[in-house]
Amino acid sequence: MRRHLCLLWGLLLACAGGASAQAETLRIATGELPPYASSARKDQGMSLHIVRQAFAKAGVQVEYVFLPWTRALIETRDGKWDATAAWGRNAERDKGFLVSDNVLTEQWQILYRSDRNFTWSNLQDLAGLRVGVVADYSYTPAFWRMVKDGTLRADVAPDDVSNLNKLLAGRVDVVPLDRNVACDLLGAKFTGEQARRVRAHPKLFVPDFTTHLMMSEKLPASAKRMEAFNRGLKALRQSGEYSKILQQQPCAADLAQALQGG
Template sequence: MRMLLLLCALAFGCNLQAETITLTNGEWSPYLGEKLPHHGVASRIIEEAFAIEGIQVKWTFYPWARALRTAENGKSSGSAVWRRSPEREQSFFISDPVVDTSYYLFHRKDRPLDWQQISDLRDKRIGGAIDYNYGPAFQQAEKNGQVHMQRLSNEEQAIRMLLAGRLDALPMDKVVAFDLLRSKFSSAERHQLSFHPLPLNSDSLHLLLSRKVAGNEALLQRFNLGLQKLRDSGRVSKYLLEVQQPVSLVP
């Protein structure tokens, strides 16, 4: 009987000490979102990669700037998902790529857009979301005043301004754009839009783990191992295919 009680106590103690990690997150459907199934496909990939290594993820959702700041200050272990940059490398351990992103310039079909380099956009009215990063070349051109961007509170508002003729172009991740157009806009509205086939920027997005949290460097190595195992299983490709459903736009 004493042995049985000891084994139960040990088992209960192990459950209490199960590994967990707290990560910040934001709203960017279908990749991330508090109310999405699995909190979005990027969140699902991260959760399952950690689960392979015996780690449970606890998500907290914030506006993007706060999500990054909370992780950077070590008030959470990390944040998902972000571009790699020299500034972030100083504050975070950065994972292998979780998902890839490609931004295209959306426009109205009756207002064709032709561009090959950033300077071709000098006289265009371009919309974008507050705090969104559209790649180094575009960000630098915006900073230098070579392109003029109206930063808006969200991408739905920007699409409505594009439809109303108040913007000439809107850079968006194509998967995100199709998801938003499918969920928030009518078929008639969708058929008014197209996108230029030249990507404005293509990049990878990563899990960031704060350098201020002890043990995070080792946790990142375990995450990368779990992520590779998840890719090898074919599940990452399967999950991404589930959200990469185009709508009827003709570039």
């Protein structure tokens, strides 16, 4: 009887140890980019919610630390944080990181004022225009090459709100921005009259702007953690939960029409 009790106690301890391992909490550095990443939202943003739920499928908990984006990147590459989310691909910036499967595909368009005529088919059509940009954003390698060689005139701002203010004031001609981000900012930070003065060209600025979780190559656990995340992300998609998360971003009808190029 005593032997059986000892065996039972051993099994209980083993189970408790397994539960403890499964309850690992990863600290993930991120920044503010509503509606994808936001300390003000209950779900902390669509992208961060996807990351959280994907890790949950793998039995891992996460805790987000909101920092300036550049700091989040540098400190994660150095191994201070377990991961950082969510980033577009950039060959130079990706160095030193393991990069996950696609977390979410953003819909980048070019915004302009409704009192202006604007059309474009390729980046060369933007030559001569003042393009509002944020320095840390990915955009595309071709875009940054054309900025570097002087073909495109980039007007750098610290954030998207500043760029939208410049656009409304006529200080820049166009602003590349994700549709959901534009919708969120125009609805929350600007008056209805201001929002109605902004339009989006229907052609996508970036055809396939995927975003990703990144982990430092310096951390020995990163490879296994990334494998677990990718498995969880796949399971989240297959369960139907992923699609439901993407449907949780409301946009007022007038804004939706304008940002669809209407």
